[in-house]
Amino acid sequence: MTKSFVLRSGERGHDVIYSDGSASSYVAGHPGSFIARESSFNFHQYQGGRPGFGTIRVFGDEVFNGAGCGYNMHPHHNFIICAFVLEGELTHINTAGRGMVDQLRQGDYYVFSAGSGGKHCELSISPENMNAIYLWLMPGQLYLPPSYHRAHFDIRTRRNRIVQLVGDADGALPVAQDLRVSRLVTDRAGRFTYTPRTPEHGVYVFVVDGGATVNEVALARRDSMGITGAGALALDVPDSSDVFFVETAMLDDARIRAWEKAHGADLID
Protein backbone atom coordinates (compact mmCIF):
# COMPACT_ATOMS: atom_id res chain seq x y z
CA MET A 1 0.00 0.00 0.00
CA THR A 2 1.29 3.43 -0.92
CA LYS A 3 1.44 5.86 2.00
CA SER A 4 2.52 9.45 1.84
CA PHE A 5 2.61 12.77 3.63
CA VAL A 6 2.95 16.31 2.33
CA LEU A 7 4.86 19.02 4.18
CA ARG A 8 4.31 22.55 2.88
CA SER A 9 7.12 25.08 3.01
CA GLY A 10 5.49 27.17 5.77
CA GLU A 11 4.71 24.15 7.95
CA ARG A 12 8.37 23.46 8.62
CA GLY A 13 10.00 24.31 11.93
CA HIS A 14 11.48 27.81 11.89
CA ASP A 15 14.49 28.86 14.00
CA VAL A 16 16.55 32.01 13.96
CA ILE A 17 19.88 31.66 15.76
CA TYR A 18 21.79 34.88 16.45
CA SER A 19 25.54 35.02 16.86
CA ASP A 20 25.28 37.19 19.94
CA GLY A 21 23.32 36.35 23.08
CA SER A 22 23.07 33.00 24.80
CA ALA A 23 23.93 30.89 21.75
CA SER A 24 26.94 32.99 20.76
CA SER A 25 29.48 30.37 21.79
CA TYR A 26 27.79 28.02 19.32
CA VAL A 27 27.15 30.40 16.44
CA ALA A 28 30.27 31.98 15.01
CA GLY A 29 30.71 35.44 13.78
CA HIS A 30 29.95 39.07 14.01
CA PRO A 31 27.12 40.44 16.12
CA GLY A 32 24.11 40.88 13.84
CA SER A 33 24.78 37.84 11.70
CA PHE A 34 22.31 35.00 12.11
CA ILE A 35 21.26 31.59 10.85
CA ALA A 36 17.70 31.01 9.64
CA ARG A 37 16.87 27.32 9.74
CA GLU A 38 13.78 25.65 8.29
CA SER A 39 13.50 22.07 9.59
CA SER A 40 11.42 19.41 7.87
CA PHE A 41 11.73 17.12 10.90
CA ASN A 42 12.15 17.60 14.66
CA PHE A 43 15.41 19.30 15.48
CA HIS A 44 16.72 20.85 18.69
CA GLN A 45 14.10 23.31 20.04
CA TYR A 46 11.70 22.48 17.23
CA GLN A 47 9.88 19.34 18.37
CA GLY A 48 6.49 19.83 16.75
CA GLY A 49 6.97 17.87 13.57
CA ARG A 50 7.54 14.38 12.32
CA PRO A 51 10.54 12.83 14.14
CA GLY A 52 12.10 11.60 10.89
CA PHE A 53 11.60 9.50 7.81
CA GLY A 54 13.43 6.18 7.43
CA THR A 55 17.06 6.92 8.29
CA ILE A 56 16.62 10.72 7.95
CA ARG A 57 16.64 12.63 11.25
CA VAL A 58 17.37 16.16 10.01
CA PHE A 59 16.51 17.88 6.76
CA GLY A 60 17.45 21.50 7.30
CA ASP A 61 17.18 24.33 4.81
CA GLU A 62 19.61 26.83 6.30
CA VAL A 63 20.62 30.36 5.37
CA PHE A 64 23.73 31.87 6.94
CA ASN A 65 23.12 35.64 6.90
CA GLY A 66 26.02 38.05 7.20
CA ALA A 67 29.79 37.80 7.07
CA GLY A 68 31.42 35.35 9.46
CA CYS A 69 28.21 33.49 10.19
CA GLY A 70 28.04 29.78 10.99
CA TYR A 71 28.49 27.11 13.63
CA ASN A 72 31.64 26.98 15.73
CA MET A 73 33.63 23.75 16.02
CA HIS A 74 31.49 21.20 17.88
CA PRO A 75 31.53 17.42 18.39
CA HIS A 76 29.47 14.65 16.83
CA HIS A 77 29.32 10.88 16.90
CA ASN A 78 27.66 8.38 14.60
CA PHE A 79 25.48 10.69 12.49
CA ILE A 80 26.20 10.96 8.78
CA ILE A 81 25.93 14.66 7.96
CA CYS A 82 25.61 15.85 4.36
CA ALA A 83 25.56 19.42 3.07
CA PHE A 84 24.48 20.52 -0.41
CA VAL A 85 25.39 24.13 -1.18
CA LEU A 86 22.70 25.97 -3.12
CA GLU A 87 24.10 29.52 -2.94
CA GLY A 88 27.08 31.33 -1.52
CA GLU A 89 30.26 29.79 -0.17
CA LEU A 90 30.57 27.36 2.73
CA THR A 91 33.84 26.87 4.59
CA HIS A 92 33.76 23.46 6.24
CA ILE A 93 36.38 22.26 8.74
CA ASN A 94 36.40 18.75 10.17
CA THR A 95 38.62 16.34 12.10
CA ALA A 96 38.01 13.15 10.06
CA GLY A 97 41.29 11.37 9.30
CA ARG A 98 44.04 14.00 9.13
CA GLY A 99 41.43 16.74 9.16
CA MET A 100 40.19 18.97 6.41
CA VAL A 101 39.49 22.60 5.57
CA ASP A 102 37.22 22.75 2.55
CA GLN A 103 35.39 25.45 0.65
CA LEU A 104 32.20 24.57 -1.14
CA ARG A 105 30.25 26.65 -3.62
CA GLN A 106 27.03 26.24 -5.61
CA GLY A 107 26.64 22.58 -6.63
CA ASP A 108 29.33 21.30 -4.24
CA TYR A 109 28.33 18.83 -1.57
CA TYR A 110 29.89 16.66 1.11
CA VAL A 111 29.22 13.54 3.16
CA PHE A 112 30.79 13.68 6.64
CA SER A 113 30.40 10.52 8.71
CA ALA A 114 31.18 11.35 12.35
CA GLY A 115 31.41 7.67 13.37
CA SER A 116 33.60 7.10 16.42
CA GLY A 117 33.85 10.86 16.94
CA GLY A 118 34.59 13.97 14.97
CA LYS A 119 34.20 17.72 15.15
CA HIS A 120 33.14 20.15 12.48
CA CYS A 121 32.71 23.83 11.88
CA GLU A 122 30.43 25.40 9.25
CA LEU A 123 31.13 28.99 8.20
CA SER A 124 30.11 31.55 5.62
CA ILE A 125 33.00 34.00 5.54
CA SER A 126 31.93 36.36 2.77
CA PRO A 127 29.13 38.94 3.16
CA GLU A 128 27.06 36.99 0.60
CA ASN A 129 24.39 34.76 2.17
CA MET A 130 25.03 31.02 2.12
CA ASN A 131 22.12 28.61 1.62
CA ALA A 132 22.61 24.87 2.06
CA ILE A 133 20.52 21.78 2.62
CA TYR A 134 21.76 19.82 5.64
CA LEU A 135 20.86 16.16 5.92
CA TRP A 136 21.53 14.01 9.01
CA LEU A 137 21.26 10.26 8.66
CA MET A 138 21.31 7.36 11.06
CA PRO A 139 24.37 5.25 10.24
CA GLY A 140 24.26 1.50 9.53
CA GLN A 141 26.62 0.83 12.45
CA LEU A 142 27.85 2.65 15.56
CA TYR A 143 31.42 3.98 15.78
CA LEU A 144 32.42 3.67 12.14
CA PRO A 145 35.79 5.20 11.23
CA PRO A 146 35.13 8.93 10.64
CA SER A 147 35.22 9.91 6.96
CA TYR A 148 34.74 12.87 4.65
CA HIS A 149 34.02 12.90 0.93
CA ARG A 150 33.02 15.74 -1.35
CA ALA A 151 31.95 16.19 -4.95
CA HIS A 152 30.40 18.65 -7.38
CA PHE A 153 27.09 18.60 -9.19
CA ASP A 154 27.33 20.68 -12.36
CA ILE A 155 24.03 22.48 -12.68
CA ARG A 156 24.80 23.53 -16.29
CA THR A 157 25.78 20.19 -17.83
CA ARG A 158 23.58 17.76 -15.91
CA ARG A 159 20.18 19.24 -16.63
CA ASN A 160 16.93 17.45 -17.36
CA ARG A 161 17.81 14.10 -15.84
CA ILE A 162 17.82 12.62 -12.36
CA VAL A 163 21.42 12.41 -11.15
CA GLN A 164 22.47 10.39 -8.12
CA LEU A 165 24.73 12.42 -5.81
CA VAL A 166 25.10 10.05 -2.85
CA GLY A 167 24.72 6.27 -2.96
CA ASP A 168 25.93 3.33 -5.00
CA ALA A 169 25.88 4.74 -8.55
CA ASP A 170 29.04 5.46 -10.55
CA GLY A 171 30.45 8.80 -9.43
CA ALA A 172 28.12 9.16 -6.44
CA LEU A 173 29.63 9.69 -2.99
CA PRO A 174 29.60 6.51 -0.91
CA VAL A 175 27.55 6.30 2.28
CA ALA A 176 27.43 3.62 4.99
CA GLN A 177 23.67 3.35 4.81
CA ASP A 178 20.92 1.97 2.55
CA LEU A 179 20.36 5.40 1.05
CA ARG A 180 20.49 7.44 -2.14
CA VAL A 181 20.32 11.18 -2.68
CA SER A 182 19.49 12.36 -6.20
CA ARG A 183 18.82 15.71 -7.81
CA LEU A 184 16.88 16.88 -10.81
CA VAL A 185 17.52 20.34 -12.29
CA THR A 186 15.41 21.24 -15.32
CA ASP A 187 15.17 24.11 -17.76
CA ARG A 188 12.15 22.85 -19.68
CA ALA A 189 8.87 21.12 -18.94
CA GLY A 190 8.98 17.37 -18.78
CA ARG A 191 7.87 14.12 -17.22
CA PHE A 192 10.33 12.12 -15.17
CA THR A 193 10.16 8.83 -13.31
CA TYR A 194 11.98 8.10 -10.07
CA THR A 195 12.24 4.40 -9.31
CA PRO A 196 13.37 3.39 -5.81
CA ARG A 197 15.38 0.21 -5.34
CA THR A 198 12.28 -1.50 -3.91
CA PRO A 199 8.75 -0.30 -3.09
CA GLU A 200 9.66 -0.78 0.59
CA HIS A 201 12.15 2.07 0.34
CA GLY A 202 10.78 5.50 1.25
CA VAL A 203 11.41 8.54 -0.93
CA TYR A 204 11.47 12.08 0.48
CA VAL A 205 11.01 14.58 -2.34
CA PHE A 206 11.93 18.22 -1.67
CA VAL A 207 11.37 21.02 -4.18
CA VAL A 208 14.24 23.51 -3.87
CA ASP A 209 13.02 25.78 -6.67
CA GLY A 210 10.22 25.87 -9.20
CA GLY A 211 7.59 23.20 -8.71
CA ALA A 212 6.73 19.59 -9.41
CA THR A 213 3.64 17.42 -9.47
CA VAL A 214 4.55 14.13 -7.81
CA ASN A 215 2.07 11.27 -8.15
CA GLU A 216 -0.61 13.93 -8.78
CA VAL A 217 0.29 16.03 -5.72
CA ALA A 218 1.33 19.59 -6.65
CA LEU A 219 4.41 20.79 -4.77
CA ALA A 220 5.59 24.40 -4.87
CA ARG A 221 8.95 25.88 -3.90
CA ARG A 222 10.29 24.32 -0.65
CA ASP A 223 7.29 21.99 -0.33
CA SER A 224 8.10 18.33 0.22
CA MET A 225 6.55 14.92 0.36
CA GLY A 226 7.43 11.48 1.72
CA ILE A 227 6.22 8.33 -0.02
CA THR A 228 6.52 4.66 0.87
CA GLY A 229 5.21 1.60 -0.93
CA ALA A 230 5.48 3.11 -4.40
CA GLY A 231 7.06 1.16 -7.26
CA ALA A 232 7.79 4.40 -9.09
CA LEU A 233 7.16 8.12 -8.72
CA ALA A 234 5.82 10.09 -11.68
CA LEU A 235 6.99 13.70 -11.76
CA ASP A 236 5.66 16.46 -13.96
CA VAL A 237 7.84 19.53 -13.95
CA PRO A 238 6.58 22.82 -15.45
CA ASP A 239 9.92 24.36 -16.54
CA SER A 240 12.86 25.53 -14.41
CA SER A 241 12.86 23.39 -11.30
CA ASP A 242 15.30 21.94 -8.81
CA VAL A 243 14.20 18.82 -6.92
CA PHE A 244 15.99 16.61 -4.36
CA PHE A 245 15.13 12.95 -3.75
CA VAL A 246 16.28 11.13 -0.62
CA GLU A 247 15.60 7.41 -0.92
CA THR A 248 15.98 5.54 2.34
CA ALA A 249 15.46 2.17 3.98
CA MET A 250 12.46 2.44 6.29
CA LEU A 251 13.42 1.64 9.89
CA ASP A 252 10.77 0.38 12.25
CA ASP A 253 11.08 3.32 14.58
CA ALA A 254 9.00 3.60 17.76
CA ARG A 255 9.19 7.42 17.89
CA ILE A 256 8.02 7.85 14.31
CA ARG A 257 5.26 5.24 14.74
CA ALA A 258 4.00 6.95 17.89
CA TRP A 259 3.98 10.33 16.12
CA GLU A 260 2.11 8.93 13.13
CA LYS A 261 -0.48 7.37 15.42
CA ALA A 262 -1.04 10.69 17.17
CA HIS A 263 -1.20 12.62 13.86
CA GLY A 264 -3.08 10.07 11.71
CA ALA A 265 -4.95 12.83 9.91
CA ASP A 266 -1.72 14.16 8.42
CA LEU A 267 -1.21 11.00 6.40
CA ILE A 268 -2.73 10.69 2.96
CA ASP A 269 -3.41 7.11 1.91
Next chain:
Amino acid sequence: METPLTRWLCLGCGFSYDEALGLPEHGLPPGTRWTDVPDDWVCPDCGTPKSQFEMVEMGYADGGADLARIA
Protein backbone atom coordinates in the same frame (compact mmCIF):
# COMPACT_ATOMS: atom_id res chain seq x y z
CA MET B 1 14.38 -13.57 31.76
CA GLU B 2 16.14 -10.24 31.73
CA THR B 3 15.35 -7.80 28.94
CA PRO B 4 18.27 -7.32 26.57
CA LEU B 5 20.55 -4.33 27.05
CA THR B 6 19.73 -1.34 24.84
CA ARG B 7 21.58 1.48 23.06
CA TRP B 8 20.45 5.09 22.76
CA LEU B 9 21.49 7.87 20.40
CA CYS B 10 21.45 11.61 21.15
CA LEU B 11 19.40 13.36 18.46
CA GLY B 12 21.35 16.58 19.02
CA CYS B 13 24.81 15.23 18.21
CA GLY B 14 24.83 11.43 17.77
CA PHE B 15 26.48 10.58 21.11
CA SER B 16 25.56 7.00 21.99
CA TYR B 17 24.68 5.61 25.41
CA ASP B 18 25.15 1.88 25.74
CA GLU B 19 23.60 0.24 28.83
CA ALA B 20 26.30 -2.45 28.77
CA LEU B 21 29.08 0.16 28.97
CA GLY B 22 27.40 2.85 31.09
CA LEU B 23 29.38 6.08 31.52
CA PRO B 24 31.62 5.39 34.51
CA GLU B 25 33.23 8.84 34.30
CA HIS B 26 29.79 10.40 34.62
CA GLY B 27 28.70 8.24 37.55
CA LEU B 28 26.81 5.61 35.51
CA PRO B 29 28.44 2.18 36.04
CA PRO B 30 28.35 -0.46 33.29
CA GLY B 31 24.95 -2.13 33.20
CA THR B 32 23.01 1.03 34.16
CA ARG B 33 19.62 0.77 32.49
CA TRP B 34 18.35 3.75 30.52
CA THR B 35 15.31 3.93 32.84
CA ASP B 36 17.72 4.32 35.77
CA VAL B 37 19.53 7.25 34.16
CA PRO B 38 18.17 10.37 35.97
CA ASP B 39 15.46 12.30 34.08
CA ASP B 40 17.47 15.52 34.37
CA TRP B 41 20.55 13.91 32.85
CA VAL B 42 21.72 15.57 29.62
CA CYS B 43 24.06 14.55 26.82
CA PRO B 44 27.63 15.09 28.07
CA ASP B 45 28.68 16.37 24.63
CA CYS B 46 25.87 18.73 23.66
CA GLY B 47 23.42 19.18 26.54
CA THR B 48 20.44 17.61 24.77
CA PRO B 49 17.89 16.32 27.33
CA LYS B 50 17.41 12.59 27.96
CA SER B 51 13.94 12.73 26.35
CA GLN B 52 15.56 13.52 22.99
CA PHE B 53 17.53 10.30 22.75
CA GLU B 54 16.31 7.55 20.46
CA MET B 55 16.72 3.82 21.07
CA VAL B 56 18.70 2.24 18.22
CA GLU B 57 19.11 -1.37 17.22
CA MET B 58 22.55 -1.10 15.74
CA GLY B 59 25.76 -3.05 16.07
CA TYR B 60 29.23 -1.58 16.42
CA ALA B 61 31.61 -1.29 13.51
CA ASP B 62 34.77 -3.38 13.78
CA GLY B 63 36.64 -2.22 16.89
CA GLY B 64 33.90 0.32 17.69
CA ALA B 65 32.85 -1.17 21.02
CA ASP B 66 36.40 -0.73 22.38
CA LEU B 67 36.41 2.91 21.24
CA ALA B 68 32.99 3.46 22.83
CA ARG B 69 34.30 2.12 26.17
CA ILE B 70 36.89 4.89 26.32
CA ALA B 71 34.74 7.64 24.76
